[in-house]
Structures are given as structure tokens and as C-alpha cells.
Amino acid sequence: MIKKTSPAKSGLLLGFLFGLIMVLEFVIMYVIGMKSLVNSSAGLIVNSANYLILPLLFIFLGCNNYKNNINNGNITLSECLKVGISITFVASIIYAAFNVIFNIVFPDFVNEMIEISKEAMISKTPNLTVEQLEAGMTMIKKFMNPFIVFPVTLAMYSFFGLIYSLIIGAFVKTKNLNSNI
Structure with a gap:
């Protein structure tokens, strides 16, 4: 009996690589200085890469790898979903x-990001009232809590993985010649 690799398992390595790339981007941005990157084109590029370009690229690579190297040139939409969601889920766990x-190691980082966010809010909408500013800061502080960050990151990247996998799956799926459907 031939042991077949599942679609989800086939995406683990690409998910790991995607997660490492996001971590490296974060470290580089931290070393360069987050404050200088927040309202710059570099920050926009990194966000576009993390939420659009890299997930699409890794899901496409994962689906094509499963299709061509594991499943004899066949892949269904459901297999694309399994590959894509596993890639983004693993990456999001790492990130x-x-x-x-x-x-936890650098607790001052959270305070620095809160201050950067506060400055950005004030510069973008200078007519904010003190109450509106405090409400915004309270919300930002809540979302920087590790008990919120972790599950929200998992859910967000898994949701993007679902959407992007549906899009990519529509293009790379093949009709299974062995089924009656």
C-alpha cells in the first residue's frame, strides 16, 4: 500500500518558511526602527507582502507542489483549501x-508602538477629542494583549488563507478523471 501525503501535511514546510520570513521582516523593521517605517512606503510594502503577496505566493506554490509532485497532476478545490489554510495557519502560529x-522579552516595545500609534492618530485626525483619543488608545492596548494577539493572528491569517485558497484553487484545480462527478 502506497502511503499518500495529505494536502495539509504537504503545506507544513511552506508554512514554516512563510512564518520565518514574517519573523525576519519584523526583526529587520525593529532593528531599522519602527517609528521611521510606520507612515513610509517601506511599511506599506511589508504589510502588502505579509497580507497579500506572500500568502498568495506560498499558497500557489503549495497547491502546485501538491498537484504536480504528490498527487499525479490532480488537485481539487478542497485539497487547495487544505494546503492553503495549513500554510497560513502554520505561518501564523510561528509569527x-x-x-x-x-x-515579553522587550516590554518597552509595546509602549513604543502605542506611542507611535497615538502620534499617527493625532497627525491624521488633528481634531480628535481627548475622549476619542483615549478610546482609540484603550482599543490599541487591548489588541496588544498576548491573549488577544495570538488568537486574532491565527484567525486572521487562516481567514486570508481560506479566501486566497479559494481564488487559487479556482485556477489550479483539475477535473478528476476517476470520479463520476
Whole structure:
């Protein structure tokens, strides 16, 4: 009996690589200085890469790898979903765990990000009232809590993985010649 690799298992390595890339981006941005990158094109590029370009790329690579190297040139939409969600879920676990550990090791980072966010809010909407500013700061502080960051990151990247896998699956799926459907 031939042992077949599951679609979800086939995406683990790519998910690990995606997670490592996001961690490296974060470390580089931290070393360069987050404050200088918040309202710059570099920050926009990194966000676009993490939420759009890299997930699409890794899901596409994962689906094509499963299709061509594991499943004899066939892949269904459901297999694309399993590959894509596993890639983004593994990446999000790595990134969220790193983020929580980083915030524990460097507690001043959270305060620095809150201050950067406050300055950005004031510069973008200078007519904010004190109450509106405090409400915004309270919300930001809540979302920097590790017990919130971790599950929200997992859910968000898994949701993006679902959407992107549906899109990519529509293009790379093949009709299974062995089924009656």
C-alpha cells in the first residue's frame, strides 16, 4: 500500500518558511526602527507582502507542489483549501508565538508602538477629542494583549488563507478523471 501525503501535511514546510520570513521582516523593521517605517512606503510594502503577496505566493506554490509532485497532476478545490489554510495557519502560529515572546522579552516595545500609534492618530485626525483619543488608545492596548494577539493572528491569517485558497484553487484545480462527478 502506497502511503499518500495529505494536502495539509504537504503545506507544513511552506508554512514554516512563510512564518520565518514574517519573523525576519519584523526583526529587520525593529532593528531599522519602527517609528521611521510606520507612515513610509517601506511599511506599506511589508504589510502588502505579509497580507497579500506572500500568502498568495506560498499558497500557489503549495497547491502546485501538491498537484504536480504528490498527487499525479490532480488537485481539487478542497485539497487547495487544505494546503492553503495549513500554510497560513502554520505561518501564523510561528509569527504570533514570536510576537508574544518578543513582547515579553522587550516590554518597552509595546509602549513604543502605542506611542507611535497615538502620534499617527493625532497627525491624521488633528481634531480628535481627548475622549476619542483615549478610546482609540484603550482599543490599541487591548489588541496588544498576548491573549488577544495570538488568537486574532491565527484567525486572521487562516481567514486570508481560506479566501486566497479559494481564488487559487479556482485556477489550479483539475477535473478528476476517476470520479463520476
